[in-house]
Amino acid sequence: MKNVGEQKSDMHSGTRRIAISWLLVAAWACLIFAMSAKTGQSLDSGMDLVVLVKRWLQSLVGPGKDVSPLGHFAEYFVFGLLLANAVRHHRAGWAVVLIAAGIASIYGATDEFHQLFVPQRSCDPADWVVDTIAALVGATIFYLAWRYKSRQRQGGRR
16 A cells, blocks of 8 residues: 555656646647748748658659648647547546547637638638548547557456
8 A cells, every 4th residue: 555655646747747748739739830820932941840841741742742631630640649648637438539639620620710811821621621530540549559558557457
C-alpha cells in the first residue's frame, strides 16, 4: 500500500500529464492557425519549413498538382492523435475518438473561415472534410494503439 506522500506524487504526475497533453493540443492548434495565416504567395516562396515540405510533396505528385489536401491531412492527423491523447484522461471507450474528431472538425471549420480573411486564400469545404477525416483516422489509430498497450500492461485482461 502506498503512503500519503506516494499517493500525492502519483496525483501530481497525473495532473502534469493531463496538462502537458492539453498544452500539446494548444501548441498544435496554434501551428495550424499560423500556417493558415500564411498568404497564398508566402506558401509558394521562401525557404521556411512549410514551403520546403510543399515543394517536396509537389516533387512526389508532379509539378502543378495541388498538395493542399496532403498538407491538411497531415496537420489534422496529428491534431487527432494529440486530441485523443488529451481526451482519454477525461472519457473512456470510443467516446475518446468521437470527442477528439468532433473538436478537430469544429476547429477545422473555424480554420477555413479564418482563411476567408487571409490574402490569396479561400474557404474550401473540401479542406474541412479532409481535416475531419484525418482527425478521425488519427484519433482512431491513437485509441486503438493506446487500448492495445493498456491491455498488454494488464496482461491481456479486459
